[in-house]
Each structure stands twice: as C-alpha cells, then as structure tokens.
Amino acid sequence: AQKITQTQPGMFVQEKEAVTLDCTYDTSDPSYGLFWYKQPSSGEMIFLIYQGSYDQQNATEGRYSLNFQKARKSANLVISASQLGDSAMYFCAMRGGGTSYGKLTFGQGTILTVHP
C-alpha cells in the first residue's frame, strides 16, 4: 500500500522569504512518481511540479523546487521568494506502479499562509 504523510497542518511565511513544505512517502514499488498540487480557496487543483523515482536531479519549475531524498523517502516542496498569491492548500501526491498505476494517493495537505 502507498502512503503520503504531510506533517505540517499549517505553515506561515513572510512575503519574499522561502518556505519548505514537508512530504514523506511509503511505497514498495521501485518505480513511482511524486507530485505537488496547489489548491487555492477557489477549490481548483493546480499542478506545480513532478519528480520521477529514477530522476537523477531534483525537479525545478520556476520558484518551485522539489528536494527529493530517495533514501529518506521524502519529497519536500521548496517555494522561493513567497508571494501573497501563494497562500493556499498544498498537496503532495504519489503515483505508484503495478496495480496502483494511474491513480494518485494524496497527503492530508498543508495550508500555507503568506504574510505581507
């Protein structure tokens, strides 16, 4: 079975500072993918970044980067230069292999609040 754990129910950050959102995962599949999604108060799910289990380098997308530590089974999201519009719920998710292929397993989410 796959499991995603996000231990931070809420995080606060000052505008223009960097923030790290934690995510650990558990799977027995050798091949898997890790995703981060943003969900603003409007409810839409916005894809941010993806990391494959065999990718050698940490993924980056603009101000988002994924700190992938495979041995520790962690995939933390780093947001640099926070903006007020970054205030939202953030979900870490995993797609495994085998019979789990295709579907995403989500964590409980972290609410990020950016202060001016």
Add this chain to the structure above:
Amino acid sequence: GAGVSQSPSNKVTEKGKDVELRCDPISGHTALYWYRQRLGQGLEFLIYFQGNSAPDKSGLPSDRFSAERTGESVSTLTIQRTQQEDSAVYLCASSLTSGRMNEQFFGPGTRLTVL
C-alpha cells in the same frame, strides 16, 4: 474552454436519493479519474478509466457508487441511496495517458451536500 468540466457545480439532495455527477475530460485525454475530497481533507481516489481497458474501481467505497465512461469522452459517477457521509466535493481529472508523468488536469469539482 479546453479544460475539464464538471456538472453540476453544486448539488443538494436528500438522504436516500440517487445522484449523477458528470465529467467532460479534455479532448484527446484517454485517462479519466474520479476523486472525493471531504472538507479539510486530501483527495481520495475512487475510480479510473484508461482507454478501453477495464476500469480500476478499487477506490469505490461501497456498491452504492458506480461510474461509466463512454469511449474516451464523458463519464458519469452515480451514487445510489445517498448518505450524509457522501457529502464532499467530487473531483474529476483527465490525462493524456496513464504513463510516466502525465499530469492529471482537474475539473472544478461538484460539491455534493446530502441533507
């Protein structure tokens, strides 16, 4: 409008009634997924369709839940004899295939309230 669309956006029903939720995926996307999100929670996988393959129904919580998909287009999620614990936002997503990364694009969801 090239995104995933869902209807209705809101549905209020009485306990015991049946409801149908509709999802129109992005044109050309062969994979379609249904998730449920209870208030303040993460998303729970319900079911996914990939082309003409048998759907993966492993996330459906009970036999009151079912879903159909016509070819590679519209999907309908049906909940029979609704219960109050079925109240949630039901999200649909689609992707090009269910391959390596293939980002899932989400619709705006249907908020279901069972009184």
